[in-house]
Amino acid sequence: MTPAIRVQQVTKRYGALQALGGVDLEVARGEFFGLLGPNGAGKTTLISALAGLVRASSGRLEVMGHDVVADYRAARRGLGVVPQELVFDPFFTVRETLDLQSGYFGIRDNGGWIDEILDELDLTAKANVNMRALSGGMKRRVLVAQALVHRPPVIVLDEPTAGVDVELRQGLWQFVRRLNRDGHTIVLTTHYLEEAESLCGRIAMLKAGRVVALDTTANLLARSSAHALRLRLGAGSVLPDELAPRVLSSEGGSLSLRFDRFDEIGAMLDRLRAAGVAIDDMEIGKPDLEQVFVDVMRTA
Numbered sequence: 001m002t003p004a005i006r007v008q009q010v011t012k013r014y015g016a017l018q019a020l021g022g023v024d025l026e027v028a029r030g031e032f033f034g035l036l037g038p039n040g041a042g043k044t045t046l047i048s049a050l051a052g053l054v055r056a057s058s059g060r061l062e063v064m065g066h067d068v069v070a071d072y073r074a075a076r077r078g079l080g081v082v083p084q085e086l087v088f089d090p091f092f093t094v095r096e097t098l099d100l101q102s103g104y105f106g107i108r109d110n111g112g113w114i115d116e117i118l119d120e121l122d123l124t125a126k127a128n129v130n131m132r133a134l135s136g137g138m139k140r141r142v143l144v145a146q147a148l149v150h151r152p153p154v155i156v157l158d159e160p161t162a163g164v165d166v167e168l169r170q171g172l173w174q175f176v177r178r179l180n181r182d183g184h185t186i187v188l189t190t191h192y193l194e195e196a197e198s199l200c201g202r203i204a205m206l207k208a209g210r211v212v213a214l215d216t217t218a219n220l221l222a223r224s225s226a227h228a229l230r231l232r233l234g235a236g237s238v239l240p241d242e243l244a245p246r247v248l249s250s251e252g253g254s255l256s257l258r259f260d261r262f263d264e265i266g267a268m269l270d271r272l273r274a275a276g277v278a279i280d281d282m283e284i285g286k287p288d289l290e291q292v293f294v295d296v297m298r299t300a
Contacts, residue, residue: 002065004029004154004185005050010059012045012209019045020056021209027202029064029153032186034200034217036193036293042209043189044084047156051081063154077105080147084158084189086139090132094123094142097131098149105150117145120175122168137164144172154185161192173199197221197289205296212300220292228256228285229265234278240271248291256285 005027012020020042027033037043048054050061052068052075061068066075089097095114102110118124121141126134131142140160147155157176161169173195180186190196196203196217203220205213213220233239233253246268248256257268265284272279 001029003027003062004031004064005187006060006062006065007046007050008060010046010049010061011057012042012049012054013057019209020049022059023206023209023211025204025211025214027154027185027187029185030180030183031202032180032200033188034196034203035187035189035206036196036203037189037206038297040208041206043206044158045209046206047081047158047187047189050156051079052076077150078153080150080152080155082140082144082147082155082157082160084162086136086143088131088139088142090130093128093130094118094134094145095127097142098145101146101149107150110149113151114145114149117148120171121145122171137168140164141168141172148179153183154187155179156187156189158189159191160188161190161195193290193293194288203289205293205300207297207300213296217289221289223292223295227259227262228291229259229268230254230256230283230285231279232281234280237277237279238275239277240275243268243271248294253280258291 003026007023007025010020010023011018023042023046035043035046045054049056050063050068052072055069063075064078066078068075092100095118098114098117099110102114118127121144123138123141123145126138131139134142144160155176160172176186177199188196188200200217202216203213204211228248231254233255235253237253239247239255243257246257246259248258259265259268
């Protein structure tokens, strides 16, 4: 079966800057696929090339078997993109915005589906409100609605929950999971790695415009044998220098120390006691996607 998305040796240069350096990947129909990477890795450039917003310097991109250059109209109709930026027309209400978006794709009498989207995204009460009057979170909901208005088989979510409240995040994921169960292909980029870990069946990691990891989420997690000793240190406590190489993350008085074998924990705790470090709380955590991501970015 033709994949939902096919990317073959795609490059993109902006003068001397190489944004994409020969990306190869395929996303099967019906997948929930994660596209991860640090800022500047090329994620948004790749999405823009898929949507036909930028022209790749070389290579080939397809959406549902349609070349994004040679068969642009069919490729674009098969794709719904939720952009990272809050882009909107300030002169229309929410419903007018969605009616206009329907018109861009030549869809008439789309009111029933628009009503359903508004309800699922908790926008019904805002349907006749001007876009300028909406909060940032509400505007992002409208962007999601715009991407869905033509019922695309492939939906790309570029940081869809950035800056939104917990309630919207949970409601959005329930809706997107339902779309995925109904057969839609979902591609997600996010800096909330716990979202990618819980939602995505496969993940590609980009660094400097290249794919440096591509595997199932389970296999990526299995790459890391390391666990984390998570500690909350007492006030005024300072970590001994010899344990600094083990630090996976540190925020305020909370930190995570990497270990490979459980018999290493005793030695680390002994060293902390010898240094006079007070421990207010402690737990042992299994490898997570954030840890794997950091490892991949460090070694790629």
